[in-house]
Amino acid sequence: MNVHGDCPDFRGASDGTPATDSFAAKMGLSPSHYGRARSMSPTRRVAATLLAGAVFATGCGTEARPKPPPAAAVPAIDAPGLARLLERQHGKVVLVDFWATWCGPCLELFPHTVELHRRHRQDGLAVITVSLDDPDNELAVRRFLGRNEAYMENFLGRYGVGPDAFAAFGIADGALPHLKLYGRDGRLLKSFAGGGRPIDPKEVQRAVEAALK
Amino acid sequence: MTRKTRLGWLALMVAAIAARGHAVELKIGDAAPNFTGIIGIDDKEHGLADYQGAKLVVVVFTCNHCPVAVAYEDRLVALQKDYQAKGVQLVAVNVNTIADDRLDKMKERAAKKGFNFPYLYDATQKIGRDYGATVTPHVFVLDKDRKIAYVGAVDDNMEPDKVKSPHLRNALDALLAGKRPPQEVTKQFGCGIKYE
Numbered sequence: 001m002n003v004h005g006d007c008p009d010f011r012g013a014s015d016g017t018p019a020t021d022s023f024a025a026k027m028g029l030s031p032s033h034y035g036r037a038r039s040m041s042p043t044r045r046v047a048a049t050l051l052a053g054a055v056f057a058t059g060c061g062t063e064a065r066p067k068p069p070p071a072a073a074v075p076a077i078d079a080p081g082l083a084r085l086l087e088r089q090h091g092k093v094v095l096v097d098f099w100a101t102w103c104g105p106c107l108e109l110f111p112h113t114v115e116l117h118r119r120h121r122q123d124g125l126a127v128i129t130v131s132l133d134d135p136d137n138e139l140a141v142r143r144f145l146g147r148n149e150a151y152m153e154n155f156l157g158r159y160g161v162g163p164d165a166f167a168a169f170g171i172a173d174g175a176l177p178h179l180k181l182y183g184r185d186g187r188l189l190k191s192f193a194g195g196g197r198p199i200d201p202k203e204v205q206r207a208v209e210a211a212l213k
Numbered sequence: 214m215t216r217k218t219r220l221g222w223l224a225l226m227v228a229a230i231a232a233r234g235h236a237v238e239l240k241i242g243d244a245a246p247n248f249t250g251i252i253g254i255d256d257k258e259h260g261l262a263d264y265q266g267a268k269l270v271v272v273v274f275t276c277n278h279c280p281v282a283v284a285y286e287d288r289l290v291a292l293q294k295d296y297q298a299k300g301v302q303l304v305a306v307n308v309n310t311i312a313d314d315r316l317d318k319m320k321e322r323a324a325k326k327g328f329n330f331p332y333l334y335d336a337t338q339k340i341g342r343d344y345g346a347t348v349t350p351h352v353f354v355l356d357k358d359r360k361i362a363y364v365g366a367v368d369d370n371m372e373p374d375k376v377k378s379p380h381l382r383n384a385l386d387a388l389l390a391g392k393r394p395p396q397e398v399t400k401q402f403g404c405g406i407k408y409e
Contacts, residue, residue, distance in 0.1 A: 102280040102371075103404065134372050161281070161371035163380070163400035173347040174366075175405030196347075196408030 071145035074138055077130060077155035079168040085128065085153070086182060092126040093211040094182040095204075098169060100132045100161070101140045105198055106177040112201035113179075114150050116208055123212050124184070127152040132165050132176060179204060183211050237345035239364060241397045245272075245355040246343035251306070251333045254320045259304070259333050261359065268300035269362075269388055270355040271381070274346035275305050277322045278313040279404035282349040284371045286326045289350075292367075292382065293330045299389055303330040308341035309349070309407055338408055348403035354384055354394075362388055365399030 077085070086094060097113045099106035110129075117127040129152055131141045138156055145154050159165035163174075171178045172191075177199060179192035190207055192199045239245075249260035264270050273289060275282045293303045305328065307314055316334045323332045335341065344353055354363035363384035368376045384394035 105405070134375070136372075160375060161402070162369040163366040163402055164369060166402040167400040171400075171402075173405065174351070174401040174403060175348045194405040194407075196406060198407075 068146045070142035074156045076158040078158040094126045096180045097129045098178040103176040129154045132157045245359045254332045264302045267302035271303040272353040274351040276307045276309045276314045276349045279349045281403035305332045308338040351401040
């Protein structure tokens with residue numbers, strides 16, 4: 001599947017990927033807190049899936065497209081919280097995607113992360129996304145996640161948009177997007193930083209697939 | 214490890230270093246890289262020596278297209294206004310070469326925002342590589358001896374009303390008082406500079 005698709009405003013949903021509430025269970029969060037928007041959305045999701053099929057079938061015309069609802073409330077996370085979450089992923093390969101709504105290249109890369117999760121979550125890949133947006137910008141974050149059908153463990157950095165966030169999460173060059181890949185043993189295998197060029201999603205995919213082997 | 218593998222690794226490492234291009238990381242106390250002949254929005258050439266009358270020079274790598282850089286424009290204008298009489302000269306430099314960041318767009322942006330400091334364009338990107346600038350905005354304060362005295366962010370929050378620590382102003386105040394900045398290095402953050 002071409003993750004960029006021919007319809008940049010509507011990505012994913014063609015396989016009707018169900019939401020997972022495993023994170024809510026792990027964090028001891030009540031469904032009303034974490035799973036609210038997800039648990040009320042199956043009907044819309046099915047409708048969206050059907051409509052998406054129709055849209056694909058008609059070659060992405062200009063007819064009305066379904067508007068996915070914003071994702072559920074995105075919990076705040078700090079660096080120790082992320083470290084604890086990583087520790088709980090025993091035996092899984094973990095990809096962490098640091099992004100922000102203010103970062104254009106992040107919005108281009110993000111669908112690739114969604115697609116990697118969809119393709120490999122059954123193979124033992126966990127994906128965590130951390131938005132480095134201002135906490136007051138949460139709705140925009142949720143809208144973007146919803147639009148991208150991002151059924152991963154999604155968080156909003158606790159530090160706001162500033163040097164503390166980048167220092168705490170270990171983003172050396174201070175630039176987004178930034179991806180970190182952890183092996184099944186929990187060891188950091190690779191950080192993907194732009195380094196003056198955009199991150200190549202194929203390179204990320206190759207590294208993820210190598211780590212899953 | 215065979216000789217061939219070793220050579221392979223060596224080649225990879227060399228390639229990796231070459232690909233990064235801007236892997237330089239200036240340390241506090243390092244001599245600031247000189248620059249000359251960089252075109253400004255006034256269509257004149259600028260160099261570090263032009264500002265020898267200034268006690269402190271603040272080199273800020275910035276650009277037009279980046280939301281973080283844009284969020285800091287007003288703060289840079291206010292900073293130059295507040296510190297000019299104290300002998301501080303801010304110099305903004307753009308090394309991004311996408312259409313939105315080229316000289317004509319820089320002129321538009323500077324006029325719109327009332328930039329009260331030089332705004333220079335280095336399409337060769339050399340100055341960015343020399344300073345090891347990775348993002349916009351990325352700040353370097355040069356002391357009276359033109360040694361690096363502060364590196365990093367303008368302050369601690371992109372949202373102006375949420376700033377708790379104005380890192381750059383704190384650094385300038387300390388340096389003007391003959392002291393070292395309370396924090397000499399903060400983590401720069403923003404949009405990655407695209408090097409060709």
